[in-house]
Every structure is written in C-alpha cells, then in structure tokens.
Amino acid sequence: MSVQEIKIGDLNPHAFIEEQCELISSQVGDSKAVNALSGGVDSSVTTILAHRALGPRLITYFIDNGLMREGEPESVVSAMRNLGVPVVLVDSRNDFFSALRGKTDPEQKRQAITDTFYETVFGRLVRESGALYLLQGTIYTDVEETVAGIKRQHNILAQLGIDTEELYGYKVIEPLIQLRKPGVRAVGKALGMPEKMYNRPPFPGPALVARVIGEANPERIALVRKATVVVEEELAGAGAFQYMAILHEDRVTGMRGGKREYGLQIEVRCWDSEDAVTASPTPLPFDLLLKLAGRLTSEVPGVVSVTYNVAAKPPSTIEAI
Amino acid sequence: MSVQEIKIGDLNPHAFIEEQCELISSQVGDSKAVNALSGGVDSSVTTILAHRALGPRLITYFIDNGLMREGEPESVVSAMRNLGVPVVLVDSRNDFFSALRGKTDPEQKRQAITDTFYETVFGRLVRESGALYLLQGTIYTDVEETVAGIKRQHNILAQLGIDTEELYGYKVIEPLIQLRKPGVRAVGKALGMPEKMYNRPPFPGPALVARVIGEANPERIALVRKATVVVEEELAGAGAFQYMAILHEDRVTGMRGGKREYGLQIEVRCWDSEDAVTASPTPLPFDLLLKLAGRLTSEVPGVVSVTYNVAAKPPSTIEAI
Numbered sequence: 267m268s269v270q271e272i273k274i275g276d277l278n279p280h281a282f283i284e285e286q287c288e289l290i291s292s293q294v295g296d297s298k299a300v301n302a303l304s305g306g307v308d309s310s311v312t313t314i315l316a317h318r319a320l321g322p323r324l325i326t327y328f329i330d331n332g333l334m335r336e337g338e339p340e341s342v343v344s345a346m347r348n349l350g351v352p353v354v355l356v357d358s359r360n361d362f363f364s365a366l367r368g369k370t371d372p373e374q375k376r377q378a379i380t381d382t383f384y385e386t387v388f389g390r391l392v393r394e395s396g397a398l399y400l401l402q403g404t405i406y407t408d409v410e411e412t413v414a415g416i417k418r419q420h421n422i423l424a425q426l427g428i429d430t431e432e433l434y435g436y437k438v439i440e441p442l443i444q445l446r447k448p449g450v451r452a453v454g455k456a457l458g459m460p461e462k463m464y465n466r467p468p469f470p471g472p473a474l475v476a477r478v479i480g481e482a483n484p485e486r487i488a489l490v491r492k493a494t495v496v497v498e499e500e501l502a503g504a505g506a507f508q509y510m511a512i513l514h515e516d517r518v519t520g521m522r523g524g525k526r527e528y529g530l531q532i533e534v535r536c537w538d539s540e541d542a543v544t545a546s547p548t549p550l551p552f553d554l555l556l557k558l559a560g561r562l563t564s565e566v567p568g569v570v571s572v573t574y575n576v577a578a579k580p581p582s583t584i585e586a587i
Numbered sequence: 588m589s590v591q592e593i594k595i596g597d598l599n600p601h602a603f604i605e606e607q608c609e610l611i612s613s614q615v616g617d618s619k620a621v622n623a624l625s626g627g628v629d630s631s632v633t634t635i636l637a638h639r640a641l642g643p644r645l646i647t648y649f650i651d652n653g654l655m656r657e658g659e660p661e662s663v664v665s666a667m668r669n670l671g672v673p674v675v676l677v678d679s680r681n682d683f684f685s686a687l688r689g690k691t692d693p694e695q696k697r698q699a700i701t702d703t704f705y706e707t708v709f710g711r712l713v714r715e716s717g718a719l720y721l722l723q724g725t726i727y728t729d730v731e732e733t734v735a736g737i738k739r740q741h742n743i744l745a746q747l748g749i750d751t752e753e754l755y756g757y758k759v760i761e762p763l764i765q766l767r768k769p770g771v772r773a774v775g776k777a778l779g780m781p782e783k784m785y786n787r788p789p790f791p792g793p794a795l796v797a798r799v800i801g802e803a804n805p806e807r808i809a810l811v812r813k814a815t816v817v818v819e820e821e822l823a824g825a826g827a828f829q830y831m832a833i834l835h836e837d838r839v840t841g842m843r844g845g846k847r848e849y850g851l852q853i854e855v856r857c858w859d860s861e862d863a864v865t866a867s868p869t870p871l872p873f874d875l876l877l878k879l880a881g882r883l884t885s886e887v888p889g890v891v892s893v894t895y896n897v898a899a900k901p902p903s904t905i906e907a908i
Contacts, residue, residue, distance in 0.1 A: 372840065372849070479837045516800045516837045518907040519693065527902070528693070533894055547877070552870035552897075559868075559898040570902045573854055573894035576873075577880040581848070581891045586839040 271406050272444040279456035283315065286441040290319035293439060294399050300325045300392055300436075301401035302383075303353060305334070305342035306469050308403030308442060311454045315441055316401045317351045318457070325395050326351060329387055331379070332359030333473035333487060336495050345463060358387045363484055370480045370515070372587035379472045392436050400430070404440040405450055407542055446541045467508045468542065468584075476585045480515030489513055492566045493532050500558050501536055506548045509536040511562070512586045520570020529570030532562050536574075537584055545579040592727050593765040600770075600777035607762040608640035614760060615720050621646045621713055621757075622722035623704075624674060626655070626663035627790050629724030629763060632775040636762055637722045638672045639778070646716050647672060650708055652700070653680030654794035654808060657816050666784065679708045684805055691801045691836070693908035700793045713757050721751070725761040726771055728863055767862045788829045789863065789905075797906045801836030810834055813887045814853050821879050822857055827869045830857035832883070833907045841891020850891030853883050857895075858905055866900040 272282070290299075303313045303326050316324050326346070330339040343353045365378040365386070392400065430438045442450055447468070454464025470476040477490045493511035501509040512533040520529040534555075539545035559572035575582065593603070611620075624634045624647050637645050647667070651660040664674045686699040686707070713721065751759045763771055768789070775785025791797040798811045814832035822830040833854040841850040855876075860866035880893035896903065 479839070514835070514837050516835050518800070519904045520902045521900070521904055522902050529902070534897075547880075549873035555897040556868070556899070563898055563902045570898070570904075571896065571907070572898040572903075574897050575892065576855075576876040576895050577884055577891070577893040578877070579842070581841045581843050581850070581884045582893075583840045583842055583891075586892070 269406065269409055269443050271446070272449060274446070274448050274452070277445070277449050277452060279452045282453055283318070283456055286315055287319040290316055290401070290439060290441060294320055294323060296323075297399065298323050298325065298395060298397040299399035299401055299439070300327060300388075300395055300397040302326075302388060303328045303342065303346060304403075304469075304471070304473075305338055305466075306403070307447070307450055307454060307464055307466050308405055310342075310346070310403075310459065310463055310466075311450050311457065312401055312403040312442060313346065313351060314349065314457045314459060315453070324401075325397065326353045327356055327388075327391055328353050329356045329358050329383070331362040331383075331387075331473065332484065333362060333379075333475050333482070335469075335474065335498075336491055345460075349459070356387065356391065358382075361386050366475065366482050368481065375475055375482060375587070376472055379475060398436055399439055400436045401439050401441065404443050406444060406446050409443065410543075446543075448541060467506070470585050476587055477510055478513045479587060486513060489530070489566055489568070490532075493562055493569070496561045496565055497534055497558065500554065500561070501550075504536060504548055504550060504554075506536045507539040507542070507545065508584060509534070509548075510585070518571045522570070527568075527570055530566075530568045531571040531573065532566065532569050533573045533575060533586065534558055534562075535584070535586070537579070539579075539584070542579075542584055545584055547574070547576050547578065550574070590727065590730055590764050592767070593770060595767070595769050595773070598766070598770050598773060600773045603774055604636060604639070604777055607636055611637055611640035611722070611760060611762060615641055615644055617644075618720065619644050619646065619716060619718040620720035620722055620760070621648060621709075621716055621718040623647075623709060624649045624663065624667060625724075625790075625792070625794075626659055626787075627724070628768070628771055628775060628785055628787050629726055631663075631667070631724075631780065631784055631787075632771050632778065633722055633724040633763060634667065634672060635670065635778045635780060636774070645722070646718065647674045648677055648709075648712055649674050650677045650679050650704070652683040652704075652708075652794065653805065654683060654700075654796050654803070656790075656795065656819075657812055666781075670780070677708065677712065679703075682707050687796065687803050689802065696796050696803060696908070697793055700796060719757055720760055721757045722760050722762065725764050727765060727767050730764065731864075769862060788827070791906050797908055798831055799834045800908060807834060810851070810887055810889070811853075814883055814890070817882045817886055818855055818879065821875065821882070822871075825857060825869055825871060825875075827857045828860040828863070828866065829905060830855070830869075831906070839892045843891070848889075848891055851887075851889045852892040852894065853887065853890050854894045854896060854907065855879055855883075856905070856907070858900070860900075860905070863900075863905055866903075866905055868895070868897050868899065871895070 303309050328343050346353050365382040369375050451464045475482040478486050490513040497511040514531040517528050520527045536548040537545040538548050562572045563569050624630050649664050667674050686703040690696050772785045795808050796803040799807050811834040818832040835852040841848045857869040858866040859869050883893045884890050
C-alpha cells in the first residue's frame with residue numbers, strides 16, 4: 267500500500283484544505299472535472315472541497331440509482347444547492363436494477379453496481395461532459411480493507427492496479443485518501459459544512475443493496491427502505507456510529523391473525539466505533555429493541571421476525587454483505 | 588376441535604394420573620403398547636404415566652435420529668432407566684439423514700421426519716413388537732396450533748383426520764392432550780419425576796432440524812449442535828421458558844485474521860412465556876449477549892455473526908421453522 271495515512275493528531279484541517287485545493291486545481295488546470303455526490307460524508311466533503319478548488323470547472327452529479335434511502339436523492343441535492351454547490355440529478359434507476367436482476371452473490375452485486383456506475387452511467391456522463399478528471403471520496407480505511415481483501419470498495423480502482431484512464435477515459439483524484447473518518451469529519455467542519463452533513467452516519471457505496479441478502483430487486487429494496495426509515499427514526503438519538511436494517515433472504519415461520527405465515531426477517535445492527543476498523547454492538551435499552559421489532563413487524567409488509575446483531579467486528583463486519 | 592381443555596386451576600394431578608392410568612390400562616387390555624421417548628417433558632411424562640399404567644405391557648423406544656442435542660440420547664435413556672423404566676435405544680440416524688437429504692422447505696423437512704418416524708422406523712418397530720397401541724405426548728397447544736394452521740406438529744394425526752390404524756396399523760393414545768405445558772409439569776411432579784426432568788425447557792419434535800434453516804445434513808446439524816451447547820450453558824440460569832440457537836442459511840460477510848470470510852450466522856432466541864401461546868424475548872443483560880456472541884464465533888467453525896431475536900410471538904413463532 268503506497269498511500270501514507272495522516273493521523274488525526276497530525277491533521278491541520280485548514281492547512282489540509284488549502285493544500286488539497288491547490289493540488290486539485292493545478293492537476294485539473296483548464297480542463298473540467300466531474301464527481302458523483304452520494305450524500306455520504308466522504309463524497310460530500312469531496313464535493314465541497316472540489317467546488318472550492320474548481321468552481322465552475324467542476325460538474326457534480328447525483329446519480330439516483332434507485333438504491334437510496336427514502337427521500338434521499340431530493341434531500342441530498344437540495345442540501346448541497348443550499349451551500350451554493352450546483353448538482354445535476356440523474357435518474358439511472360433502470361440501469362442499476364437491470365444490472366442487478368437475478369444476482370444474489372455479494373461480489374456480483376457489488377460488481378454490477380461498479381460496472382453500471384462507471385461504464386454505463388458515469389462513462390456516458392463523463393464523455394458528454396468532456397471532463398478528464400474524476401474526483402472520488404475514497405478514504406484510508408477503504409484502501410486498507412480492499413487491499414486486505416475484506417471488502418471490495420467500489421472506489422479504489424487505482425489501488426487495485428486498474429488504469430481508469432485506459433479503461434474509462436479519465437483520471438481519478440482522491441483528495442481524502444490519507445484520512446480516516448474522524449479526519450474527514452474535521453475537514454468537513456473546517457469547510458463550514460452543517461454538522462448534520464459532516465457527522466452523518468456512514469452509508470455504504472452500494473447503498474441499500476448492501477442491506478439486502480439475496481437479489482436486490484425493486485420490491486426488496488422498497489422493503490429494506492421502509493425498514494431503514496424505522497431504524498433511523500428510532501436510533502438517531504442513540505449516539506451510535508452507524509445503524510442499519512438488513513433484509514434477510516432466509517424465510518422464517520411466523521403467525522398473523524392466528525394463521526401461519528412463512529415470512530421475512532429484518533436484522534438490525536447498531537455499532538459503537540471510532541473509525542469502523544473495529545466496532546461493537548451498541549448496548550441499546552431492551553425496551554427500544556422491542557419497540558423497533560414491534561414497528562418493523564407492523565410497518566414493513568411480510569416481516570414476522572426481527573433480530574439485533576450482538577457480534578463485534580471482527581469477526582463480523584459492519585455491513586452484512 | 589373436539590378435545591376439551593383442562594385448565595390448570597381445575598387440574599388435580601393425582602386424580603388425573605389415576606384416571607389416565609385406568610383409561611390407558613383398560614384400553615390396552617392384554618395387548619401391548621409402545622411409545623417413543625424423546626426426552627422432552629411431554630414424552631417423559633407420557634412414558635412414566637404409561638409405565639405406571641402398563642408395566643411390562645409397555646415398550647419404550649428412544650430413537651436416535653441423529654438430530655438430538657449433544658449427549659442427549661445417552662442422558663435421556665439413563666435418566667429414565669434410573670427411574671426404573673426400561674428403554675430400548677434404536678440407532679436410526681441414517682434413515683433420517685437419508686430422508687432429509689436435499690430438502691430445504693420447512694414443511695418438507697417436517698414431513699420427511701414424520702414419514703421416517705412413523706413409516707420407516709416406528710412402523711417397523713411396532714410390527715416387530717406386535718403392539719396395537721401407540722402412546723404419544725401430544726398436548727393441547729399442539730392441537731390448537733395445528734388446527735389453526737400455524738405449525739404442523741408431528742404427533743396429532745387423529746386431529747387431522749388421519750386414521751393411524753388404517754395407515755400404520757396401530758391406535759394412538761394421547762393421555763396429555765387436554766393439558767397445556769404447566770399442567771403437564773404438575774403431572775410430572777406428582778409422578779415423582781426429578782424437577783430437572785419435568786421443568787426441562789421445551790424442545791421441538793423435529794429436534795435440531797427445527798434449528799437449521801435450509802438443508803439439515805449431518806454437517807449443519809453438527810454446527811447447530813455445538814451452538815446449542817454454548818447457548819444452553821450460558822442461558823440455563825436465565826430463568827427463561829425456552830432458549831435456542833438457530834443456524835441460518837444466509838451467508839454474511841465477516842473477517843478473520845484480517846481476511847474477508849463469507850461466513851455463517853447464528854440467531855439466538857430466548858423466550859419468556861407461560862404456555863408458548865404468546866411469548867416475548869427475554870431481556871438478557873447485554874454483557875451476556877456479547878459473551879454468547881464471542882463464544883459462538885470462536886467455538887462454532889465458520890460462524891462470523893450472531894443475532895438475538897427481539898420480536899414477540901405473535902407475529903414471530905418460538906421456533907424459526
């Protein structure tokens with residue numbers, strides 16, 4: 267791994283911002299750059315940093331892949347526009363669901379998202395825009411985990427020896443690659459972002475696909491989206507690092523109206539963690555867990571069973587797939 | 588439903604025992620009866636009751652189906668022999684695993700166990716014994732749930748309109764069919780059974796097959812058996828109604844030794860309940876849940892994730908399949 271980590275104790279956010287803005291600006295020069303905003307902390311910080319560096323030389327896209335949380339495309343785009351950053355909203359839901367059809371293997375699902383994102387959707391946008399540079403919010407933990415083979419992040423192509431210029435026609439710039447999450451948050455704060463934005467709980471690149479075991483079709487994504495609304499409402503105040511609802515593929519026996527119903531199970535995970543490298547399940551009050559289960563079984567169609575993750579990372583990982 | 592429940596408040600255990608012994612004895616007359624002891628409260632109480640009624644006219648079999656908990660066949664048989672009840676131990680593991688091969692649907696798995704039990708194994712034993720009567724530990728809740736279509740119990744054939752005499756060549760006697768679990772325990776106590784036996788947590792008829800989502804082959808049964816040892820050790824003191832480990836079929840991402848491992852998940856359920864009709868998850872201390880997860884991920888090969896059930900019955904059921 268050739269990337270050098272900047273420890274949080276060694277980070278001067280304002281100096282970092284200035285330095286990265288100069289680097290980005292000089293690298294892009296008179297050409298244009300594009301980036302894709304996902305709404306997560308990393309991509310939001312990257313967007314604002316790049317906007318500060320490039321102004322109108324930057325085109326920021328928000329790609330609605332159909333895999334986001336309830337109301338997310340609209341709220342992310344409008345929050346960014348409120349900060350003066352123009353964002354182009356692109357509806358690519360059909361592209362992603364077509365690519366995911368029939369796929370149940372986690373690696374194949376991630377690969378389908380990567381390929382659709384880079385080749386189908388972003389490739390087209392970049393070609394149309396004439397941009398030569400792509401800005402990405404890759405952070406140090408992504409590199410570490412991908413190199414270690416734990417997870418295949420969708421945004422660390424260079425580290426895997428993939429030449430994006432040859433393959434997709436553009437160069438990748440990753441201004442946050444030396445930082446871990448706390449460093450990224452500190453930079454976001456120093457950039458003047460609202461706390462809600464820089465302290466947002468992490469959300470995976472493959473979005474709700476990472477929260478569906480088995481095929482991620484529109485119906486199953488809609489179910490996990492509903493479950494995510496409930497979990498986020500109930501756990502927003504828990505002070506946790508990250509929390510999520512996972513729709514299982516396994517079916518379990520339940521009963522409704524006195525009749526047997528072979529139904530769905532939702533697993534809830536809520537993590538205490540500093541930097542996602544290690545994490546432990548948040549000791550939520552039992553009443554809150556029962557309330558969560560009650561809401562999920564009554565508000566999400568077909569759900570008869572709810573579990574709470576109690577295994578630490580490692581040997582678990584934060585996301586299930 | 589033509590069976591009349593005896594409420595716990597109306598039950599006189601000693602009078603009940605005397606009455607049932609007379610009924611059993613007069614029904615069997617000079618012929619012979621057989622029963623299968625599983626080690627659960629219902630079948631143990633039935634065995635002792637029938638032994639008291641019939642003495643040497645009763646043959647009690649313990650059928651080792653390969654689906655029992657660690658050391659269970661040996662400990663159940665020796666506990667019963669210590670009470671003066673002779674038991675014949677029959678090794679039928681191959682019959683059951685052959686019947687279960689390739690089956691993943693819960694109903695088909697239950698059906699395979701029922702058919703193997705009645706047609707293959709017990710049918711043969713009954714024919715060889717010359718017995719005309721079969722004693723079974725069916726209780727009132729089994730009838731209720733099966734009639735309601737919630738679960739297919741393996742031991743309520745008559746209630747489903749199945750003529751066992753025509754189909755299998757014997758008549759079924761169900762002395763406990765008017766009682767719920769607390770009544771059965773009271774009868775067990777009045778019969779002089781050790782408390783460990785009459786207060787034993789319930790265990791399902793299909794044994795560990797009910798604790799494996801997907802195919803129940805010898806390898807997967809061995810994994811859930813190991814998990815069951817851990818869960819029973821840790822939760823024996825929790826004062827719960829029933830507790831269990833369930834091996835899921837879904838695979839989830841984990842990491843071990845810094846490497847990605849696409850591994851197994853164990854779900855732990857622990858129930859507070861009076862009679863299994865309704866039940867709520869036991870509010871176990873969080874430290875105990877973490878300890879359970881730590882032991883399960885280190886002691887059961889391939890397990891990277893552990894969850895705890897937090898949904899009540901209904902809409903959940905006590906067992907997962």
